Amino acid sequence: MMRFSGLNLIAQAFSGHQAWPEQWPDKAPKASYDVIIVGAGGHGLGAAYYLAAKYGITNVAVIEKGWLGGGNTGRNTTIIRSNYLYDESAHLYDHAVKLWDGLSQELNYNVMYSKRGVLMLAHNVHDIQSFKRHIHANRLNGVDNEWLSPEECQAYCPPLDISPNARHPVLGGALQRRGGTARHDSVAWGYARKATALGVDIIQNCAVTGIRRGADGAVLGVETERGFIGAKKIGVSAAGNTSVVMNMAGLEFPLESYPLQALVSEPVKPIFPCVVMSNTVHAYISQSDKGELVIGAGTDQYTSYSQRGAFHIIEHTLAAICEIFPIFTRMRMLRTWGGIVDVTPDRSPILGKTPVPGLYANCGWGTGGFKATPGAADLLAHTIAHDAPHAINAPFNLDRFRNGRMIDEAAAAAVAH
Amino acid sequence: MSGYRLPAGGRIDRAAPLDFTFDGRAYRGFAGDNLASALVASGQMLFGRSFKYHRPRGILGMGTEEPNALVTVDRGATAPGWGRATPNLRAPSVALYQGLNAQSQNRFPSLRFDLGAVNDRLGALFPAGFYNKTFMWPRSAWEKLYEPAIRRMAGLGASPTTRDPDHYDATYAHCEVLVVGGGLAGIEAALSAAQDGGRVILIDEQDELGGGALADRALWGELADKTMALRRLGNVTVLTRTTAFGYYHQNFVGAVEQLTDHLAPEQAKGARERLWRIRAGEVVLAQGAIERPLVFDGNDVPGVMLSSAGRTLAVRYGVAVGRAVAVMAVHDSGWRDAMAMKAAGVGVVAVIDLRSDVAPDLVAAARAAGIALHLGHAVTSVSGRHGVSGVTFAANGTGHAQQLAVDALLMAGGWTPTVHLWSHAKGSLRWDADWGAYLPDVAQENCRAVGAGAGAWDMGSGLALGTLPGPKPIWQTKAFVDFQNDVKARDIDLAVREGMRSIEHIKRYTTNGMATDQGKTSNLNGLQIASGSLAKPVTDIGLTTFRPPYTPQTFGALMGHHKDALFQPIRKTVIDGWAADHGAVFENVAQWRRARYFPQGSEDMHAAVARECLAVRERVGMFDASTLGKIEVVGPDAAEFLNRMYTNPWKALQPGRCRYGLLLREDGFITDDGVSARLAPDRFHLTTTTGGAARVLAMMEDYLQTEWSDLDVWLTSTTEQWAVIAVQGPLARAVIAPLVEGIDLSPSAFPHMAIREGRICGVPTRLFRVSFTGELGFEVNVPAEHGRMVWQAIHAAGQAHGITPYGTETMHVLRAEKGYVIVGQDTDGTLTPDDAGMAWAVGTKKPDFVGKRSLSRPDMAAPGRKQLVGLLTEDPQDVLEEGAQIVADPDQPVPMTMLGHVTSSYHSATLGRSIAMAVIADGRARDGQVIHVPMPGRTIRARVTASTVFYDPEGSRLDV
Amino acid sequence: MLLIHCPYCEEDRPEVEFVYGGEAHIARPLDPAALSDEDWEHYLYIRRNPRGRHHERWRHTHGCGRFFNAVRDTVSDRFEQTYKAGEPRR
Amino acid sequence: MSEAIAIPALAVAGTDLALESQATTAAGVALTLEPPASRWSLRARTADALAAVIGRPVPARIGETRDGLACLGPDEWLADLPAGTVLPDGAGQPVSVVDISARGVVIRVEGAGAARTVASGCPLDVERFAVGRATRTVYETVEVILWRESETAFRVFVWRSFAPWLWHALKACERA
């Protein structure tokens, strides 16, 4: 792996950048691996990296049906925060946020984690009660989250309309300063490069089509478009396609897959300094380092694997954005797209063992798993390496749907992303 | 200066000059011009600066494909505010009007002298993906130095910074046939579709129909005839200046019509743009084709442009792009353009073509027109920085170099059929070697493609190339592929070398095709170059996904009617106006606005609420409860149905009596509650929470229709049928008694939790004797249209008794004093009835009700669950904050073990102290224990009370 | 916006009149108390979520008000057919 | 009832909404709020079952209207009858008769541009919506019942708290 640095960049400039090596090699699958990860999103690639880097398990393949990073990792609005309410969630997401810090250096790949702050707007008394509940719980959990008055909100985000006459006036906001964004693609690429440097094989354009199990029920490996590949353990990190993959092992999961859309505006000069989320108005917005306004839309109401979505969702999304930021009506939408998010009944992820020995699940991140990428990846690696969950992800097991121990952040406050 | 206005020709109106400014300088054009044609006619070839390297750029194309000439147009009157400025408009798509005020972008201090251009000198340091490789050390510099610097470089134009004064319109439309694209192919399709008599809509983004034919004098006659024929048809709607931006499921097409931006601001009346949401029986796509640039060193110097753009300028706008113009062609269409320009009076001096064998008729015609021909040659470099001063070319790009002094160079790289909308609708594509492009193959919707967009037009033939051959290795050239995002051929090559084998990775690594033109001129060239670098045929590489919108569209238009006051309905009760007249402070609850309190004089909320509370406890208050959800449940099986829905039993409830109902979701958690009344054996009047009305009705319909469809019972929403006035307090009966007819109000005849029907103030009422305050109380339901009148009458009648209107805040305090739960505040979707202290509301003998089975799941019955209890702070003046967290040991380190949180908390004027409710792990078992509420700076101590009832625990005040 | 054929109204109507109702043909058990925790979990939460042919419920909420069933391909989003509630799975 | 208390005259539906009727505009549309009427939500398993209870002919096909009754669904009808009309309540019968006279108002959209105005926010093919037909549908996000009375007149039934929004939305698109 050739080191990335400013100096190296200058050195390479003299030779016309001819000598940069491949960031990840294209590998033909071996006959078998110690661990196979299904799905080369940020979570799957990250898990492979942590398996190699932290647990010395390097005989690992990540198998991807399309191109690495092309799932939800490559199509999300990149909001990162950890100010979740319940202890379980706060610990889970904060584990990730701590890993985001320093990830660029760890991977020697600038993932552009930008702590520009995530401001969540309160528009009614119920919002205030709920946000305060979050803020106090976060404080006692060691997670930063602070209350801002409407004026402070506007000072933090000048385009914000805080007029009391608005349909949903801004009554304040909860700000997590460590929240922010990261460059989605770079996260996948950075993990891919470092993982392969440690010996992991990434096999793209190779859909997993079956999971073979032995007489004892334990996994033997995966059937793929390029034949059978043996594995002692299999981690599934296939986001919207998890139900389909789990079916291959004879498992049915409490998941439904919905299309979620996002959009960007044309790039403009810096106008929007932070991330703003309003669950009441349904607006999620930030500005990328290239200048586009990056805007999260809603899910379509029906399950789908089509990675597209209806126009009326876009209509409502833009109405919501312009309700809070009326200066943007003349801005123009450049591109819309969709991703497939896998949603659990309590909107919290499933991260742990499955009833099939040797098969591990990381799914159900729904509309909000990008922020968890390093944390989920690390915990999946831990769970695979030890054949047992880490204390942080232990509560996020499948059993909770049977015993009723739900972790329902959405029920506590209608929070998305 | 190279461009100029030809003495004659074009479709402009030379009798109608228009003055406009660009970067503050005055120019003149003609009606029918666009901003680009008028500027080129004035000799202005420099339009803008590229995104990354700030290279000087002119126009590339004359249509929506234009990547370079992006401008900001300010339609504000004179004030400098940006409220009416639109950034990133493509100059060729900006119609000229008197007084047009346009500015170039992404340059400082001026277009010609731009400091950012230093990036171009340092360009070698900024290859594709450079930012992934650097800015990592020292770590702290990322936040302080690098990121702010990167962000400052972002963007092209600037966003408006003040509110947009314009408004936008929207509509739905339906037609049997929708034709997108008004070139000759689209016009033809519309004419023939109209024969069937159905409704036809023809859409074109330009200001007149004709598409490519507008640049072909020979077709003007035919065009005029056919346009006329179209206009004569009653069943065809022609929408010009309208862009079909997206093709969605089942022939739903979104389009935006520009209504006023082509007019001078003073002449603009009405909405700025209109959103068309069209559902079509059949869609005919006639989007035409877009010309491809050629990729060679220096292809971005202002004055190097598409051949079709040169031709369009000459034929349609009467503008010459230069005095000495050369055409670099690999396609026949360049030759036709050369001759068309020549015929229009443009000084075309040479055609250079990489091909050695060009159709003899073209060669002969060009010779006859006096154009020098260089077959088998390619341009290898361009001289000039702000404009072309000459070109160097050589046999096959590598032989003996020759110079040619020209002031414009046109590129004819072949044509890419426009398959955007086709692809939005998931139609498949096939590679066509003759076009060197993808063509529509199998449609997924009732849709077909025609004309050039379908490959069904003879545009001539040519080569499909990645880059033009040249003497230098690719990594030494500045040969641009994506002009706006400054992606060079060598960036694509680098991406491949760095392991980006998927075209999707190449796109994201280089940003090729991701600019505001979405790769209209760059995607195919990028693909060809990647094919070369990967040594794989194009067909093995695939294509990036086409996504809406086809061209960028304003948020204002796309959001339809939902701007400003029309964003979302705000629901008001019939008494809202009275409350507003009486100084109420409102709050939003779900979609409703509700009076929160009625301050008098200089009262703050605290004072007003204390006064309102005491009035209710001591005398009487009135409260607008109209927002409560109401459902009329009617039919012989009504009681059976409710018995299955609610946790408690309903069958034995007598007509005339009320009952509190608790509703669970099937997962066992509380979702709603309300007091409901049995009016008759087969008729119930249900109430739900304000926010739960729609949800509860939908949930009940679901069970009724799909699980228990054998039950004879129906649900009707009556939320808005009834205005509800709560009259509460010891004097409540005295207040309403004189107004009520036909109901015996005496306690024995009309006990607590009863309902009677009669009249009040002469109108029918359903009078509930219920209380959410703990005092004697009535809820007067009257048909909504009488609500305000009855409210006023009660208010008037109550004057003698000191009646006090109160709002939701007071209602909250009063019910908290009594320990009544507010679903959604004290419960949150994770509480069971037992958690909420409402086990009494669960009919344990009922075999089943919605949610029952879930309550016996292991964790739902396990010890240690959070339970709703009361809290009394040690200092009675301390009011806990709602949402504050509770711990047993305040001295533990973070992360602390939290026991629960405060759900409701108020100062109770009645009790002269604070009260609170909280959910706490094992709460009821902690009765009497002290818990701690750590707040920033201090910790508050409070005592747990297992009962949440703080006032009148015996309920004696109800029984009067 | 999908166009959905309502089997009661017997015409195609715009998606915004409808509310999606999740997987179809999951009958509420007649005697929930008799179910094991596992079976109850299955009823409450386990969904097929197939890639391809999906049996699902819709309600023509802002139309005739009726729930009905549909077969839709979740890859193309295309409806194969719709039929009235209570009719057997197709 | 005490004499001292003056009771205002019966309120007219919609006066609390403060919506000023609007005369025909350049776009050829007049908006008016219809006076109160007697309106009922009627439910039964069949049209015949309902007819037997209310003693009136009941249209059986969804969308059909007849003598002030509109069939909205297989088991649902809207009765829009002269003010003061009272229907039998069907006690004990397998029907549901519920008075909704005060629940909403009717906005009348009339004039040459009426269909275009309604179509601005209603996703149905309003132009082809037959005269004499009624259905529940939406205008943007607001539920309405649309009843076409003639080529140039639509009656739009809407719950009262949504009426001001709808009124202003209809006015706004008609302005454009």
Ligand SMILES: Cc1cc2nc3c(=O)[nH]c(=O)nc-3n(C[C@H](O)[C@H](O)[C@H](O)COP(=O)(O)OP(=O)(O)OC[C@H]3O[C@@H](n4cnc5c(N)ncnc54)[C@H](O)[C@@H]3O)c2cc1C
């Ligand atoms: C529009 C949108 C906006 C979002 N916004 C946010 C946000 O702001 N903040 C946030 O935190 N989260 C957000 N999310 C959610 C977030 O994107 C995801 O939770 C997260 O990226 C999931 O990462 P992953 O690595 O698990 O999945 P993915 O990146 O989707 O990776 C899964 C991979 O598995 C592959 N795969 C599937 N099936 C197979 C198979 N059979 N064989 C081989 N490979 C297979 C897929 O091709 C895919 O590449 C958003 C999501 C979307 C769609």
Ligand SMILES: NC(=O)c1ccc[n+]([C@@H]2O[C@H](COP(=O)([O-])OP(=O)(O)OC[C@H]3O[C@@H](n4cnc5c(N)ncnc54)[C@H](O)[C@@H]3O)[C@@H](O)[C@H]2O)c1
């Ligand atoms: N007799 C002839 O020789 C003859 C006849 C017709 C056309 N032609 C030429 O052949 C070519 C092809 O004709 P054609 O009709 O297929 O294409 P065209 O390029 O002439 O017309 C396509 C039209 O569609 C418009 N358009 C594209 N996308 C759009 C969208 N999303 N929304 C709205 N409008 C959109 C374009 O602006 C253009 O006006 C043209 O160059 C034309 O001049 C020649």
Ligand SMILES: Cc1cc2nc3c(=O)[nH]c(=O)nc-3n(C[C@H](O)[C@H](O)[C@H](O)COP(=O)(O)O)c2cc1C
């Ligand atoms: C944060 C973010 C920013 C994006 N910015 C741009 C952009 O500037 N230009 C662009 O064309 N697409 C942009 N995209 C969208 C991608 O082009 C693409 O639509 C997305 O990765 C989904 O892939 P698909 O459309 O190929 O299915 C962006 C995507 C994300 C997630």
Ligand SMILES: [Zn+2]
């Ligand atoms: Zn229907």
